[in-house]
Amino acid sequence: MNATATGKEAPYYRGSSLILGSLLDLERDPAGFMQMLTNQYSEIVRLRMFRMNIYLCIHPDAISHVLHDNHMNYDKQTFDYKMLGDRLLGKGLLTNDGPAWLKQRRLAQPAFHQKRIQKYSEIMNECTAELIEKWSRQDGATLDLSEEMANLTLRIVGRTLFSLDMTGQSGEIGDAFSKANHLMTRRIFATSPPFVNFMPLDWKLRAAARRLRAVVGQIIELRKGKEDQFDDLLSMLMGARDDDGNPMDTEQLKDEVLTLLLAGHETTANALTWSFHLLARNPGEQSRLAEECRAVLGQSVADFQTVPKLQRARMVMEESMRIYPPAWSIGRRCMKEDEIMGYRIEAGSLMFLAQLVTHRHPAFWENPMEFRPERFREGKKNSHGYAYFPFGGGPRLCIGADFAMMESIIILSALVSRFEFESVQDEVSMELLITLRPAGGMPMKIHKRPD
């Protein structure tokens, strides 16, 4: 139910620019800006970015209201989602809205049922074992963990959802997506023509999107006429028929495949990369994790039966996604006037939910910047439900959450059992793009552990 126009005004942060409001603050130093907001507010704060009225929901109750309790009043018609859709992902699951989204979600959902994920765990296991073999020949080398993890998770998503070995395309996809990720962020900030000429950005962005869509086009072409021979998500999407018996049109199919390919590998790769970073900075936690994983796994790589026994690996993944949430913010548009925690929200306002702020907020987490996997020990739930929402929530909860957890536990436990990770950088800074990446990658030394 929407409230009538009651409610007090939310506190306002005016930003450093009279005209642009907080836009420049966010563009110049996004991480510092987020930290400043974390230090000063704990419920809801109103910001202005040029002409946009934005409410940052920090309190878990406010987040729950938008994602879950009154989700029907909050759609994805936001500037950034529209940009992501128009320039890159089209009307795929992530960017679509309304009945069209629901239809697509129902179509894709069976590919993420528990039984399917159990099957995928065999592929996750095989791909991880292959990486271990490769790394075993690189003892003492410095590797970019960011790149290594992106290649691995792309390989897994290619094989599980599309029955394809994408090793050959990982360079092209990695490079084109990295460009798109940077350009998209710059393009989102380039909101007004007098300040930034966004035409060249658009051209480059469209070129990167064309490269990605070309790869996806090949994937679909390869499958045409062979749908019956495969039992995977791609065949499910290609075999789907609407009420009039028509298949999904090629552009829609490309949107779905591209969305799953990108959403299905980039975030998990970031979650793993940040976990290795935190473990390297906390050697005690790294040794404890290695010991526990070796005790469960011996020399093997986990499968769906052993994954539930790898408690500490799960705790490490959850804690690392708290400090470094791979999807660091979520946007929504308020459709009809509403009231959240007693504050008035005008129709058309942009709602900004930032995992990066709430996950690090001292009101909801004790010593938030300390890496303490113990926070996530089973039965020890944070009393504020939406203080933790790495996969979003409500009906738009990440469709790949279980897939991602299974995959990251298999990979993390196997790699930490066999290798020790050593930082080679004094400082690692965050890049707040569509996803949260380490700036300049994550070079790390890997050392084989004695058997």
Ligand code: HEM
């Ligand atoms: C650690 C890994 C991952 C993280 C942190 C993550 C995070 C998220 C978040 C926060 C959302 C919600 C966005 C919103 O509400 O606006 C989302 C949606 C989505 N994710 Fe993930 N994700 C991960 C892995 C995956 C994987 C492995 C897949 C697929 C194989 C996937 C596919 C999707 C799709 C298709 C959506 C849109 C769902 C919908 O709206 O129906 N994600 N993800």
